[in-house]
Amino acid sequence: MGDLVEPLVHGLTLGSLYAMVATGLALMFGVVRLINFAHGEFYMLGGYAFWYAYGELGLPYPVAALVATAAMGAFGLVYERSVIRTILPRTWHVQLIATLATSITLTNLAILVFGTQPKEVPTTLSSAILEVGGVRMAWQRLVVLVAAVVIFAGLEWFVTRAKLGKAMRAMSQNREACAVVGVDVQRVALATFGLSAALAGGAAALVSPLFNIFPDVGALLTLKAFAAVIVGGLGFVKGAIAAAFLIGVAESLAAGYLSYAYKDAIAFVVMVAVLLVRPQGLFGRRIGI
Amino acid sequence: MRALRWSFGGVFLVAVPWIVAAVAPGQQRYILHVLIFTALYGALALSYDLVVGHVGSLSLAHPAFFGIGAYTAALLGTEARWPFAAALPAGIAAAGLMALAVGVPMFRLTEHSFAMGTLGFALVTQIVATNWVEFTRGPLCVTGIPKPELGPLRIVTLPAFYWMGLTAVGLVGLLYHGLTTARLGRAFHAVRDNEMLASAASIHPLKYRMLAFVIGGAVAGGVGTLFASYVGVLCPTELAVSLSVNLLVMLFLGGVGSLRGVVVGAVAFTALPEILRMAPTWRMVIYGLLLLLIVIRAPDGLEGVIRRRSAAWRQPSGG
Numbered sequence: 001m002g003d004l005v006e007p008l009v010h011g012l013t014l015g016s017l018y019a020m021v022a023t024g025l026a027l028m029f030g031v032v033r034l035i036n037f038a039h040g041e042f043y044m045l046g047g048y049a050f051w052y053a054y055g056e057l058g059l060p061y062p063v064a065a066l067v068a069t070a071a072m073g074a075f076g077l078v079y080e081r082s083v084i085r086t087i088l089p090r091t092w093h094v095q096l097i098a099t100l101a102t103s104i105t106l107t108n109l110a111i112l113v114f115g116t117q118p119k120e121v122p123t124t125l126s127s128a129i130l131e132v133g134g135v136r137m138a139w140q141r142l143v144v145l146v147a148a149v150v151i152f153a154g155l156e157w158f159v160t161r162a163k164l165g166k167a168m169r170a171m172s173q174n175r176e177a178c179a180v181v182g183v184d185v186q187r188v189a190l191a192t193f194g195l196s197a198a199l200a201g202g203a204a205a206l207v208s209p210l211f212n213i214f215p216d217v218g219a220l221l222t223l224k225a226f227a228a229v230i231v232g233g234l235g236f237v238k239g240a241i242a243a244a245f246l247i248g249v250a251e252s253l254a255a256g257y258l259s260y261a262y263k264d265a266i267a268f269v270v271m272v273a274v275l276l277v278r279p280q281g282l283f284g285r286r287i288g289i
Numbered sequence: 290m291r292a293l294r295w296s297f298g299g300v301f302l303v304a305v306p307w308i309v310a311a312v313a314p315g316q317q318r319y320i321l322h323v324l325i326f327t328a329l330y331g332a333l334a335l336s337y338d339l340v341v342g343h344v345g346s347l348s349l350a351h352p353a354f355f356g357i358g359a360y361t362a363a364l365l366g367t368e369a370r371w372p373f374a375a376a377l378p379a380g381i382a383a384a385g386l387m388a389l390a391v392g393v394p395m396f397r398l399t400e401h402s403f404a405m406g407t408l409g410f411a412l413v414t415q416i417v418a419t420n421w422v423e424f425t426r427g428p429l430c431v432t433g434i435p436k437p438e439l440g441p442l443r444i445v446t447l448p449a450f451y452w453m454g455l456t457a458v459g460l461v462g463l464l465y466h467g468l469t470t471a472r473l474g475r476a477f478h479a480v481r482d483n484e485m486l487a488s489a490a491s492i493h494p495l496k497y498r499m500l501a502f503v504i505g506g507a508v509a510g511g512v513g514t515l516f517a518s519y520v521g522v523l524c525p526t527e528l529a530v531s532l533s534v535n536l537l538v539m540l541f542l543g544g545v546g547s548l549r550g551v552v553v554g555a556v557a558f559t560a561l562p563e564i565l566r567m568a569p570t571w572r573m574v575i576y577g578l579l580l581l582l583i584v585i586r587a588p589d590g591l592e593g594v595i596r597r598r599s600a601a602w603r604q605p606s607g608g
Contacts, residue, residue: 035401086585092400096347097537097584104534105577111570219530223412226405234402261420268409272394275406279397 005135007256008249013141013207015248016148017043018267019241020203021225022232023155024196026240029229030172031192032088034095038079038103039225040218042197044110046072046204047213051119061123065205069198076197080190088189103218110215118212126209144206151202152241159237164191172235220264227271233281243282246270302455306448321447323559328454329516331555332461334539335548336508341537342546343469344501345481347400349533350391350407351509353414356528358384358510359517360418363431366518373437377514384510388503396495396502411530418525430524437518450519457515458552461508465548468504477501531573538576541583544592553591 021043028036049071054064079102087098126140159165167188171178179185204213228247232239247267255263274282301308309320333355340348362380365371371379391410398406418425425431437444437453444453469477479487480494487494517523535558543554562572583590 029401035405083581090585090588093345093347094584094588096401096404097541098581100534100537101577101580101584103577104531105574105581108570108573108577112574219408220412223405223409226402227409230398230402230405262416265413265416268413271406271409275397276394 006137007252009135009137009141009145011249011252012245013144013210013248014252015245016144017203017207018221018225018228018248019148019244020151020199020206021221022228022240022244023152023237024199025222025225026229026232026235026237027168027192027196030235030237031168032084032171032189034084034088034092035099035226036084036196037096037099037222038106038218039196039200040220040222041103041106041110042072042076042200042218043204043221044213044215044218045075045106046201047208047217048110048114048119049201050205050208051121051213054123055119055121061125065202068205069202072201072204073194073198075201076193076195077190079197080193084189084193085186103222107216107218114215116215118214120212121208123209138210140209144210147202147206151199155237164188168192224264224267227267231271231274231282233283236281236283239281239283303452306451318447321451325447325450325454325519327556327559328451328458329512329519330535330539330559331552332454332458333509333512334536334543334551334555335458335461335465336505336512337536338540338546338551339465339468339501339505339508341540342551343474343477343481344498346396346498346502347404348395348407348502348505349404349530350388350395350410351505351536352528352530352532353391353411354384354388354506354509355513355516355532356414356418356525357387357513358507359513359523359527360425360431361510362514363434363517363523364425366435367431367433373435373518374439377437377511380514381507381511384513385503385507387510388506389499392499392502396498408530408533411528411533415525415528415530418528425525428525430522431517432522434517434521434523436521437515444518453515453519457512461512462548462552464504464508468501469546469548473497534573534576534580538580538583540590541580541588542590544590544595545588547592549595550590550592553595557591 021039024042025036025039028034028039046068050064050068053059053067054061057064059067083098083102087095123140125143126138128139129136130139130142159169167178167183168191170183171185171188175185178188224247225244228244229235229240231247232241232243247270250270251263251266254266305324306317306321309317313320333351337348337351340346340351358380361383362373362376365376365379366373391407395403395406395410419427421427422429444450468474476487476492476497479490479492480497484494516527539554539558540551541554542557543552544550587593589596
């Protein structure tokens with residue numbers, strides 16, 4: 001029993017991470033039609049922000065997690081104002097290469113500043129083991145799962161009820177019409193980047209006690225999150241979340257039963273398989289948050 | 290006049306090893322090494338530009354094709370003792386076939402998704418090269434790759450490798466020129482500039498994209514083969530995604546979609562780090578920032594600067 005449940009719990013933890021990163025990608029794509037190749041690097045920077053706040057400054061875990069989330073939110077705002085705003089009117093080639101260039105720059109700056117040695121940030125919750133009916137897992141995994149449920153419920157409320165969230169959904173449907181009826185499209189785009197980056201930072205604060213933080217974690221993570229976005233149907237946030245959990249569980253089961261070395265290839269295999277059968281993604285809606 | 294200039298240029302390029310020997314005898318090995326890398330990078334960048342610059346598909350799979358060609362030829366040369374004359378076509382064919390197989394699902398994707406999908410393929414190829422230790426020797430690298438030998442012609446010395454690189458970049462340049470001008474080139478550009486209009490004019494976008502992708506991949510495999518035989522060692526790190534970034538910097542620095550631009554970009558790119566002697570990490574930071582700056586400020590690269598200058602020179606009145 002535990003043999004199957006444990007990889008499942010691990011897979012759901014991974015899925016929570018992928019889902020938070022994928023949500024950011026899907027939100028940005030929905031609102032401004034841009035794929036941010038540097039999104040995995042936001043997670044990486046969030047991890048270092050958390051390491052600094054928790055490991056170096058010694059703040060209590062919830063405070064350190066909020067600090068990392070807020071720091072990345074601010075970073076997202078700066079990124080939108082400096083890089084994104086200049087490339088938004090340009091072709092998708094320019095946008096893609098500019099975000100890719102940002103990703104390379106951030107990764108290598110992180111290597112220069114923090115070194116290639118992975119940082120470990122164990123907390124009391126990540127070393128305490130919870131045992132239920134023969135299934136053993138770290139308490140931190142439970143924290144991640146509960147936090148993921150809370151965050152996604154909050155996000156659902158935000159995009160359906162809050163004014164700003166509604167504006168994001170409207171922009172994902174028709175940017176011109178939004179501008180015509182007086183939605184401040186630049187402010188909404190700015191908020192979207194802040195929110196997406198904060199989600200990546202929050203994900204980093206949640207899972208960093210379980211996984212190591214290292215400078216080039218971003219490239220693979222961006223890829224997996226994007227695979228989830230494509231599998232779920234480009235720009236459809238709920239589809240991306242579901243696909244992210246699917247990929248997380250598939251990866252965890254593959255690592256346990258097939259081959260640990262090749263686990264990173266799973267997301268890609270799932271993506272290609274889905275594309276061959278359903279090019280529009282599993283949930284088949286074209287666009288919309 | 291034009292033919293004269295070309296033949297002068299050609300003679301000069303062929304004579305470079307002697308010129309270097311005469312001018313800087315102490316530095317000969319080092320300068321030739323840099324020039325060989327420049328030539329191989331130039332050939333690789335040209336093959337990449339077929340895909341990026343001419344049919345407008347932003348593929349990030351090029352390091353994978355480079356690596357597949359290199360590994361095929363290297364393993365055939367070391368394990369199966371194939372002669373170079375057979376291993377080179379095998380490397381080209383393996384990379385081309387892989388491009389064909391990967392292209393089928395990938396071209397279902399458009400724009401960003403295509404870029405991300407091909408990036409995924411490149412990452413998976415590197416994962417396989419690192420982890421399939423029994424076959425590729427993983428991080429221990431394939432060593433003792435034999436030097437190229439074509440009948441009586443043995444390429445061992447640095448000048449010989451320089452001429453090999455020069456021949457390679459020349460042949461790829463000719464292929465590039467042949468493919469991107471005339472009827473085929475116009476079809477490529479039609480697909481790149483307006484897909485819907487192209488298909489309305491019965492130019493099947495997928496067919497031409499696939500053609501450029503497969504030829505680009507096959508050429509990359511060939512360059513990989515030459516690279517492996519020159520260096521003699523092949524490691525999974527050669528397949529890193531950063532190779533795509535290097536190629537993009539070359540293309541955008543020089544000028545996307547232009548033979549002269551790409552060659553200028555490759556020369557500037559390989560000469561630059563030799564001038565800016567610094568740690569590889571700093572180099573990547575600078576490349577990243579440089580790429581960001583070029584793509585925002587001067588998307589047509591050095592080629593655009595050259596073209597504007599020469600246009601201004603031809604019309605001194607300024608119009």
